Amino acid sequence: MSTDWDRRQFIKRAVIGCAGISTVSSAAVIARDAGRDAPQKNKQVRQIRNFQVPAKKDKGAGYVVVSKGNKPDLTTRRAIDALGGMSQFISPGDEVVIKPNVGWDRTPAQAANTNPLVVQALVQMCFEAKAGKVVVTDNTCNDASRCFTRSGIWKMAEAAGAEIILPASHRFRDFELGGVVLGTMPVLSPAVSGDKFINVPIAKHHGLSRFTGAMKNLYGVLGGRRNRLHQKIDDSIADLAEFIRPTLTVMDATRVLLHNGPQGGNLQDTKAVGEIIVSTDQVAVDTYSCGLIGVNPDDLPYLKLAQARGLGIADLKKLTIKRVS
Numbered sequence: 001m002s003t004d005w006d007r008r009q010f011i012k013r014a015v016i017g018c019a020g021i022s023t024v025s026s027a028a029v030i031a032r033d034a035g036r037d038a039p040q041k042n043k044q045v046r047q048i049r050n051f052q053v054p055a056k057k058d059k060g061a062g063y064v065v066v067s068k069g070n071k072p073d074l075t076t077r078r079a080i081d082a083l084g085g086m087s088q089f090i091s092p093g094d095e096v097v098i099k100p101n102v103g104w105d106r107t108p109a110q111a112a113n114t115n116p117l118v119v120q121a122l123v124q125m126c127f128e129a130k131a132g133k134v135v136v137t138d139n140t141c142n143d144a145s146r147c148f149t150r151s152g153i154w155k156m157a158e159a160a161g162a163e164i165i166l167p168a169s170h171r172f173r174d175f176e177l178g179g180v181v182l183g184t185m186p187v188l189s190p191a192v193s194g195d196k197f198i199n200v201p202i203a204k205h206h207g208l209s210r211f212t213g214a215m216k217n218l219y220g221v222l223g224g225r226r227n228r229l230h231q232k233i234d235d236s237i238a239d240l241a242e243f244i245r246p247t248l249t250v251m252d253a254t255r256v257l258l259h260n261g262p263q264g265g266n267l268q269d270t271k272a273v274g275e276i277i278v279s280t281d282q283v284a285v286d287t288y289s290c291g292l293i294g295v296n297p298d299d300l301p302y303l304k305l306a307q308a309r310g311l312g313i314a315d316l317k318k319l320t321i322k323r324v325s
Contacts, residue, residue, distance in 0.1 A: 068324070093130070098162065102153050179238075185222050204293065205293055238311075
């Protein structure tokens, strides 16, 4: 068992019916204690990872900042500042997990992965807010070393002081997601073992779900067979969004992938948009961002499912959008 797993202060010793120790949220601990004497006490407890922090009244569900510019790092900083600054979300000493999309062996210009300058800026801002440690990780689709290297994310994030953790078999632990489709799944433990979680997707086309953004980016914390996730993809995406509640969602729309996603490869399928979209509401981020590649949010069933579960706002007309440039 890896030391980064063992040392975290949030281990609350939930006894589960399988070998090993899994981290649980406070909600899961309460559920465990309430059902201690129940007949199914050996059944694995649902383990929601809620990394959210209390938001100001005017910056809660449905509040989205859209920052526009031609420099991804500065555009990211302006977006976070407009939301209240990184110190509103990161406390001194926090271990922060930054989860970009690093799924593909592609260059930044091909818009299949998160722009490395966006990731670098976020790492820097976390340390400026006195974070104790910043981890950048993802479970890639192509070879992990090639993906992290060719995307530029390894170099940029490490230069800013982050620890890069590549997926390996010993890095995964079984979690009970308790979803409609997703039950017990192997989860990349460094992705959920921190104090705060920043989801950093890129806006792009997906051949099955039509749009892959914030909620779909959470696929990168799971191991096992991904074809299982695609059988009922809308329910699976909603299940993941319910399992992980990010502290912040930072959508990279500096360059988007319009066609042949999620892997892409042809520069003609990309478009420079120059936007960074930030919110504590991951559903709202996707609701706004899907329009950047020409997809109507009403045509994405997983957004409605997520809203029905109380995870965010999926109605474009109900979003409060603050634009900065």
